[in-house]
Amino acid sequence: MISTVAGTLAWAALAGSALAADMPVKALPAAASWSGFYAGVSLGARWAANDWQTSDVSPNFGAGAFVPTAGTGGAIDSVAARFGGYLGYNAQISTSWVAGVEADFGWADNKKTTNPLPGTTGLFFGAPLIGLPTGTMKETWDGSLRGRLGYLMTPATLVYGTGGVAWQRLELNTNCTVVPGNSFCFGASHNETSATTRVGWTIGGGVEQMIAGHWLVRADYRYADFGTWTQTFFTAGGTGLGFDDRFTAHVKVRTHTATIGIAYKL
Template sequence: MSPSRLASAAVLAAMLTTPAFAADLPDIVFEEPVPLPEPARFNWSGFYAGGHAGVVAGSVDPGIVGQKSIYENAFIGGAHVGVSAELAPMFIVGIEGDFDGSTYDETRVYGTSPVNAQMDWTASARGRFGLAFGQFVNMPGVADVQAYATGGLALAKFRAATPGYSDTNTHTGWTVGGGVEAAVTQNLTVRAEYLYTSYANELYALGPTVGDLAVEARTNVVRGGVSYYF
């Protein structure tokens, strides 16, 4: 057989056997990838309670003309309770109350007499307005995040003393601030916040040397906290 006829026979044999070989191959199925489930979004609606601690920078003005205020940085810590509701998937409103103890205790000499100022406790009742934005950020271990503004009424018990005389008063005032709160589980959140508070004047009777002082106070508080949502 000539070489050309031999080549033609080989091509014909290949054409006849290819369909049979292809029939023996398994069908290849391309499956769509299964999307990963999205993490459950945190539910900000409901009651919550928790604790917090931080630093208070306090300024107590004794009302003495030409004299500086009594400044002190101290520890502050306590508990908070509140209730919040989601008006929409991103908007959260609520009310919160807190109570704190403080180590604020500082003395300044006015003329020849030392005046000591202490802040025993503070409390506030505040409204909160938050904006949840966790769906726009991808943070491992965080179900949702909200930034919030807060403000309301404040109370604080102060004590003033000079040698042989002491007086206490509960001051009323207002407070305003804001913070960020992140949900780390479906019930637990962590927060960081700042509060500025201004307290109205109260009169302190501190004896004949110092006299009656019209004392006012202002505080700046930075604190962190943990809350449990029920």
């Protein structure tokens, strides 16, 4: 994980330097300052790093009745292009330091289907269970509200760190069909979707270049952690004497986001 973050930060810094070098740079006005409001758009990628753990399989049958031989969990990761926008305010507090606050909003179609769900492979009850549940995890919009603190390497080049609160929209779809034999679903077939907006924290950094006193181009990386989402599935029509289709999912949600952006400063 640490090597992945470090590599992405290095990529962001190099991309920002290359982006700034490739653009025609006009001399900054003598009175140019980083202070002021700005708004911009961004393009990049979001990596979803999710760990799924399954517990409490068919709890009516008693603890330990169903024990997965292949382990209780696994990763459900995905990557997707991300489009976004951001706005904020900078205050140049000295010749070398800039502080500010920023909000951003983005959308990406992170989606991954796994068959069967982690923690259901190798379940055994007299014989191996068949017709195991499958699932799809989807992440769409995200947003954040963060503070920023940067150091001016030159009057036009800012290296900054950022951190604050973040939001992420998640959907989980699980389905299971009753099949002849020792089926996972005893009582009924199921197709259920649960959705939530998770609140977490984010931290990151980047490099930004001022051009002609009003345009700001940047390369940026952020890591976000949204904790663990716990959700029980197949509670409807799947609990009763002689059968119990329920199980509980515990999904640890994290993302890595790398973008390039351009903004106009008022």
